[in-house]
Amino acid sequence: MLKIALMSRWNAACGTSLYGELIGRELMKRGYDLFILAPSNDDKLTLESDEEEVKRCYSIYRFGWTEVEKELDPGPFLNLDYNLFIAQGFRFITSMDQFREIYPKIKEKAKTIYVVHERTLSSSPFAEFDWDMLVCFDERYKKVVSEAIGEEKCRIIPYPYYPVVKGEMKEARGKLNLPQDKRIILSFGWRIEDYIPLLPIIEEVNEEFPLTYLVVADPRVAPKLDEMAEKSFVELRHEVPSTERLYTYLHASDCLLLHRKDVGKREVVLSSVVHMCLGSLTPIVTTATRYVEMLENEVIKYSILYELKDKLIRIFENSDFVKRTIEEAERHVKENSAERIVDEYVRLFDSLLAK
Known part of the structure; x- marks a missing residue:
């Protein structure tokens, strides 16, 4: 059975959180088991409390802070039961050294996907990790990533839109x-x-x-x-x-x-x-x-x-x-609804787990 861990900002006023929520909530709506591994010190939260699936377990850079926390609790990464790991937003993370130490153990238990929001390859250290697949939003992102990593590990899946909500x-x-x-x-x-x-x-x-x-x-x-x-x-x-x-x-x-x-x-x-x-x-x-x-x-x-x-x-x-x-x-x-985009993710999941 497919069980997913999503490493992402969540319930926060930023683009990676929006993306994670659109994809994550659609997956949960379809009945997939999803754990959200989110920052513990996010200062852009828009809700006072999280869903029970959210585990806040690592630190990120925060607006205007001169002292940078570098904390990561390896417990949720290593002990939760999942066989697919999706990550994004590495340019925010301050605890990357700790993540490097546990990533080989994540690879042992799960197929891994990284969603590329980065403007350039040098924007964050995501390219140094051995991912099973890199998701790019369009041909522009794929061109940048594939020049360094190769096309065989790049898959174009568009960035979804928040659904139509009409008002008066x-x-x-x-x-x-x-x-x-x-x-x-x-x-x-x-x-x-x-x-x-x-x-x-x-x-x-x-x-x-x-x-x-x-x-x-x-x-x-x-x-x-x-x-x-x-x-x-x-x-x-x-x-x-x-x-x-x-x-x-x-x-x-x-x-x-x-x-x-x-x-x-x-x-x-x-x-x-x-x-x-x-x-x-x-x-x-x-x-x-x-x-x-x-x-x-x-x-x-x-x-x-x-x-x-x-x-x-x-x-x-x-x-x-x-x-x-x-x-x-x-x-x-x-x-470009979340429903259509998650259809493409499900096809990607199936292809990775079939290998």
Whole structure:
């Protein structure tokens, strides 16, 4: 019988946790035995308590900490009953020396899979381990990994999307005590200072379409946002919302604004925020970077700031433009659902265990 151990962040506000939860919860829904081996010191948790399957047993890097914990409890890795081991997110782990010591014993009891989120091979030490298979999200990731490790150990399985959850704008605004008579642009996260250069553009749009720029920021970045807080059209809230509350924010908004600096040409990335939020069917406006280069009409891209102004105005005045974007977003989310992606994982499991 297939029993799985998943080494991943869990119930946390980050991309590896989102991925782990989408795959893991679908596997549990299908009746698979799943143990989650998660960090014991994660400071981005979105829930107060975990499911009984979660064992928190190693340390990771934490936001703004100068002292780094390096702890790993080998017990769950060595004593739990599993024959398939899936890991991801090695760039966060501080206790890698301890993991190196126990990995040969993990290999003795289980087939091993590593899910590659890393931008480059040098981003983390995952490539030094002998994995039975490396899962890559698309051809870009496979190209980077296979150059060093070989194609025979690489399998493309796409990153799934959070499912479509529809909501009613008026109701969502009522729950959040937001104005019913203004446009609302939403941004959230902990890199909010990157959005400060956008304020003059948003202020210009505000002159044509009265709006609220709703910014939901991680409380730890509050000292960096004084300039933003001074703007009358900005509503700044300091919280790390649960998924349910985040979707209420999304349903209350006319669009989600994502502004990311691009990465180097040799780096491979995707946007976990897009994978998290596209299913809200709230239009996503984002910089045209490598984070979204695999997407087309599912999101609305801009390259320069005045192009952003044009896109926001089109959203506010052109219902057909918004309708087309939402239709493409819904189609794409359903085509890349957790159910479909886990089907591909099950085929991979079967092939590995048959060897």
